[in-house]
Amino acid sequence: MSQEPSNLRIWLGRTVVAALAVALVLVNIGVYTWYIDYYITGILTLVGINIILTSSLNLINGYTGQFSIGHAGFMAVGAYGSALISIELGWPFLLTLAVGALFAALLGVVIGLPTLRLRGDYLAIATLGFGEIIRVVILNLPFTGGPRGLPGIPPKTTFFWVEALVIVTLLVIRNIKHSSHGRALFSIREDEIASEAMGVDTTKYKVLAFAIGAGFAGLAGGLFAHFQMFVDPKSFGFLKSIEILVMLVLGGMGSLTGSIVAAIVLTVLPEALRSVSQYRMVVYSILLVILMPVRPQGLFGHLELTDILPLRRRSSHNSADAKQQTMSGRGGE
């Protein structure tokens, strides 16, 4: 992408973005006029929750290059935290969500500080371990309902809240990406030792990314709890973490566009193919196995929609950005 984008690409980009905006408006009109039925609205809600989960994992795994496979643990903390506050204290919805997310973020710091010293496989297995420990602790705490789960959560998650919080999440993560913090995270992904040598406080930035990612996972957990009206430890096991990871990997680690597209596809597809739902996990796993040799960077790699189909001729700021995009190779070790 070294040369200036052609007029055709800019025109296409504008058309696609306009079409997406129209589609979003239409969906909103549909939901609020009850033209879209309750069942479809439910799926849209789940899509939103999955977008938050995937893009928050993207911040950790995609931008910072740290391989975490315990994301469901943070979701569980947010879900149980906000649900318990809702049930016991009856606080306003947004506040319970915020407290749940805060719990998850704090736990992210507590877990991140020691484990982020580890790299690659070791970090992966440690995050997996913490995810499982969170689940076992919830299972054994006296006030969580144990293995029977926690019923009676008020159904406060509406399409409005999910949509609003998806937008907030995406804006925050997008802004992090384009800030100096974001560049620090990318430098850690590309080469941690070099980045440290250049004066980046790698521990600080890794823990920061981990905590913010955990916080948003907690937010998604809170939304999930108030949508299902019931949570149990089984919903937040290793498999849930893997599900989020599959969405991230399919979309492309490092691309928000990819996270959104993959979350939509992998939430809607199993619903559309309900009759063969027992094959869902088989399809997920085959997807992973085939994707790695064929297209390891996922659908979008590091690229966003606006990198592929730009909206305007590149200003100096944008061209620096695009250069960084093309230069950055694949993440991981």
Added chain:
Amino acid sequence: MDVSFVDAVQQAFQQLINGLSLGSIYALIALGYTMVYGIIRLINFAHGEIYMIGAFTGFFAITVFHMPFVMALLVSMVTAAVVGVIIERLAYRPLRHAPRIAALITAIGVSLLIQNVALLVWRPDPRAFPDVIKMQTWSIGGVIIDNRQVIILAVSVGLMLVLQYIVHRTKVGRAMRAASMDTDTAMLMGIDVNMVISTTFAIGSALAAAAGVLVGVYYSRIDPMMGVMSGLKAFIAAVLGGIGNIPGAMLGGLILGIAEVLVVAVASSSWKDAVAFTILIVILLVKPSGLLGHYQREKV
């Protein structure tokens, strides 16, 4: 002597015996993780599923083909070895030079794939493993030992001795050790590294299958998801002992088994699964190279 003290000692020995049985099963699975990691630096997440396949092969060998125990054990080891080699050939070899994370994701994918196919084919419900070995118990000074525990210990120790012999006394063992030190140099010295890696997968898978059959005999039940938790715990055992280190995997497995049995005895079985992961976190933070491992500086 105080009666309650005698009781406590008896109890402790009893748990030690139970822990040794469980631990030697973890150790057998852990050996496969550690050998594979030692050579290609990959956490083979599908290893737990190989163990499950081993248990099911043993189950069918006994129920459908009416084989005796030893025969079933051998058949399941051979089957698992073949499956392990096929997985390596089809899924991991194309990614040998890809980033490590890609291989790790593939391993997770293969593991999920085998689990879910097994759930579809063999149904999720647990099956009762046939009573191939009539239970006999002995009481030694109040500590109860049954013949299944003895068989588990005997088979595990026997297999580990065979493994030690292969690794340290045979040509292929020397090739394995060379490849685990430096794959590229080993290749330059004329070692067929692909063959060595296949052999490693075959041996590791066979050991896991043996563990699967032994678990079936010991707990008399198997199910398609049995490999998930056991696989993770065996991997933890490998990390605990020092990944890539064969005696370390045995030691780690035994420690893990005993710790788990003790926690169940002292606290409650619902904390069981947290023990292994807590040990994992502690060892990663205190001594990431494991009990018997050597610290390797990261090179730039």
